[in-house]
Amino acid sequence: METEKYYDPDWRDRFFQKWHGVDVEGILPVSAIASDELAATSRGTFYQPIPVRYLNRILKSAKSTGIPFRNFVDMGCGKGKACLYMARAGAFRRVIGVEISSSLIAIARDNRNQMGNTANIEFVQADAQTYFLPDGPTLVFLFNPFDAVALSRFISVNLQHFKRHGSIIAYAFDIDREVLKNSGFQTLWRDTKNRLSFYSMT
Ligand SMILES: C[S@@+](CC[C@H](N)C(=O)[O-])C[C@H]1O[C@@H](n2cnc3c(N)ncnc32)[C@H](O)[C@@H]1O
Numbered sequence: 001m002e003t004e005k006y007y008d009p010d011w012r013d014r015f016f017q018k019w020h021g022v023d024v025e026g027i028l029p030v031s032a033i034a035s036d037e038l039a040a041t042s043r044g045t046f047y048q049p050i051p052v053r054y055l056n057r058i059l060k061s062a063k064s065t066g067i068p069f070r071n072f073v074d075m076g077c078g079k080g081k082a083c084l085y086m087a088r089a090g091a092f093r094r095v096i097g098v099e100i101s102s103s104l105i106a107i108a109r110d111n112r113n114q115m116g117n118t119a120n121i122e123f124v125q126a127d128a129q130t131y132f133l134p135d136g137p138t139l140v141f142l143f144n145p146f147d148a149v150a151l152s153r154f155i156s157v158n159l160q161h162f163k164r165h166g167s168i169i170a171y172a173f174d175i176d177r178e179v180l181k182n183s184g185f186q187t188l189w190r191d192t193k194n195r196l197s198f199y200s201m202t
Pocket of ligand 1: 024033043044045046047048050074075076077078079080081082098099100101104126127128129142143144145146152
């Protein structure tokens with residue numbers, strides 16, 4: 001898949017993994033993380049972790065919106081790297097990772113136990129297409145987790161949430177961003193070079 005050639009971790013990613021003693025790096029194909037049947041229904045991509053420098057930027061931009069975020073939710077959290085990072089940053093009351101693959105959720109939970117100071121992280125095994133976001137202003141993170149059909153299903157299930165709570169979507173490798181625009185989201189900003197963008201409904 002196209003994402004693969006943009007996988008370019010640097011010293012920050014190696015440091016994060018080593019310092020916290022967690023297992024978040026590496027690429028895993030769909031066949032390694034889910035049954036064929038599950039892969040077909042989830043419409044998902046393979047596992048690949050988001051680089052730390054993106055997480056720095058996302059956190060900074062989220063803070064600059066002035067929104068008093070209650071939750072951080074990573075839809076398709078994989079081994080939990082983004083959740084671990086955000087929990088340590090301390091900017092959210094709840095940090096939730098939603099992941100369809102049971103093997104990845106198991107690794108994410110091991111990582112949470114390994115890291116410590118992560119009591120506010122929940123890792124939930126669920127299909128994003130039927131997952132309801134928690135109440136309260138939420139920073140929803142998507143790192144190109146699934147295709148446009150699954151994305152539009154996730155949005156339609158949570159449309160009322162976005163209207164009511166003013167939550168924001170941070171979308172990395174934002175290839176299906178048209179889905180968001182067609183659903184009524186506005187682009188707050190977009191970094192074309194890094195394909196990172198923020199969206200809100202209000
Ligand atoms: C590109 S990885 C992103 C990992 C993580 N968000 C990060 O940034 O480190 C995409 C993840 O989405 C998961 N996924 C794919 N389809 C899904 C679905 N329908 N519901 C929940 N998770 C899904 C995949 O199993 C994979 O772990």
